[in-house]
Amino acid sequence: MPRKVSEKSAAAKKKPAKTKAGGSPGAKEKSPVGRPVASLAAQRPMFPEHDAESGIAGHAAGGTGTALVVTDVDNTVFDWVRYYTTAMQALFDRVHGITGIPVATLASESRDVFTRHGSIEYPFLIQELPSIAAHFDDDIDRILCEVVEPGRAAFMQAAESTLLPYPDVPEALAAFRKKFGTRIPLVALTDAPRYVAMWKLSKLGLLKYFDAVYGLPDPRIPTCGKAGRVKVDPEILLKHLQQSSFGFSGKIRILPDEYEKPGTRGLKTVLMDYELDETPEIRHRVVWIGDNPRKDIALGRKLGVTTLWAKYGVVTDKRLFELLHAFSPIENIHKNAAVEAVASGGAGQSSTAAVQPHEPDAALGSFAEFLQHLVAG
Numbered sequence: 598m599p600r601k602v603s604e605k606s607a608a609a610k611k612k613p614a615k616t617k618a619g620g621s622p623g624a625k626e627k628s629p630v631g632r633p634v635a636s637l638a639a640q641r642p643m644f645p646e647h648d649a650e651s652g653i654a655g656h657a658a659g660g661t662g663t664a665l666v667v668t669d670v671d672n673t674v675f676d677w678v679r680y681y682t683t684a685m686q687a688l689f690d691r692v693h694g695i696t697g698i699p700v701a702t703l704a705s706e707s708r709d710v711f712t713r714h715g716s717i718e719y720p721f722l723i724q725e726l727p728s729i730a731a732h733f734d735d736d737i738d739r740i741l742c743e744v745v746e747p748g749r750a751a752f753m754q755a756a757e758s759t760l761l762p763y764p765d766v767p768e769a770l771a772a773f774r775k776k777f778g779t780r781i782p783l784v785a786l787t788d789a790p791r792y793v794a795m796w797k798l799s800k801l802g803l804l805k806y807f808d809a810v811y812g813l814p815d816p817r818i819p820t821c822g823k824a825g826r827v828k829v830d831p832e833i834l835l836k837h838l839q840q841s842s843f844g845f846s847g848k849i850r851i852l853p854d855e856y857e858k859p860g861t862r863g864l865k866t867v868l869m870d871y872e873l874d875e876t877p878e879i880r881h882r883v884v885w886i887g888d889n890p891r892k893d894i895a896l897g898r899k900l901g902v903t904t905l906w907a908k909y910g911v912v913t914d915k916r917l918f919e920l921l922h923a924f925s926p927i928e929n930i931h932k933n934a935a936v937e938a939v940a941s942g943g944a945g946q947s948s949t950a951a952v953q954p955h956e957p958d959a960a961l962g963s964f965a966e967f968l969q970h971l972v973a974g
């Protein structure tokens with residue numbers, strides 16, 4: 598059965614990494630479950646073809662080359678905007694077909710739900726929409742059966758053809774593993790809820806390449822105001838309660854909400870966990886890849902890691918931006934995507950500032966180019 602990796606590992610018993618003053622999460626920082634952040638440097642390699650003796654070299658081995666690769670997920674390893682707008686459109690169309698509620702109403706109400714939950718990917722959307730509750734007279738059984746499940750099915754069907762890695766990503770990660778084994782760990786750091794991030798990486802077929810996934814807390818389960826009853830299908834509820842990790846055997850770290858990018862504390866925690874936060878020289882041996890200049894690149898520069906800008910991930914399609922903006926405020930969009938000045942009018946104007954690059958060490962024309970920036974040693 599998939600499991601959430603326990604902190605009670607041998608690695609977890611090590612003392613937390615030393616920290617610097619000023620902005621550091623601190624050695625006494627508690628994880629959301631109240632346990633101290635622990636070193637991952639002693640984590641066992643997960644790839645069968647890996648030479649176990651080499652372990653995770655990193656700082657502990659006193660190397661001079663690349664010690665760690667950390668990558669963002671959305672619009673860095675896959676086209677999140679295309680996937681999500683397509684899947685949400687399919688969901689809205691199906692819900693409209695069932696209820697007759699205008700798509701514009703569904704989209705408008707979705708903005709409120711996503712804002713309230715602080716995530717454009719809040720997965721229990723339909724049952725939280727006021728027009729749905731009114732249409733079914735708050736009959737949660739009918740809502741779950743007659744509209745939530747069909748809406749979810751439409752979303753999933755659309756995701757089948759759109760939730761795909763950028764074409765060169767699987768090949769690049771396979772090449773990365775072939776060349777470096779687990780001598781250079783690979784970490785995913787995302788502002789998506791942990792469950793959603795792992796679901797996406799699993800669907801993308803990429804989860805197997807990662808040693809660790811760092812995400813934000815799992816989404817809250819919606820309940821009825823009257824009886825306090827859970828508004829989720831029992832089977833899906835069980836998956837969430839079990840905190841399914843999709844068969845992932847690496848490390849899972851749920852960061853507090855306030856560790857969200859562009860704050861540096863998420864990446865700082867990764868550096869500390871891998872004991873790569875000691876000096877500027879050591880931090881520069883960490884490669885950080887992200888698509889969002891305002892968030893990813895800026896925080897990488899602040900921490901002094903080698904920062905690679907996934908330039909190809911910036912949204913330039915006006916139509917996709919407008920679809921996104923129909924059901925999410927601009928602040929939420931910026932959590933998931935860097936948006937170029939693609940839209941005219943109010944929304945576009947407010948997005949312009951998002952694309953000022955913060956001088957990455959290098960810009961990537963495709964994901965695979967990150968391999969050129971790794972240093973053996």
Ligand SMILES: [Mg+2]
Binds near residue numbers: 669889
């Ligand atoms: Mg991104």
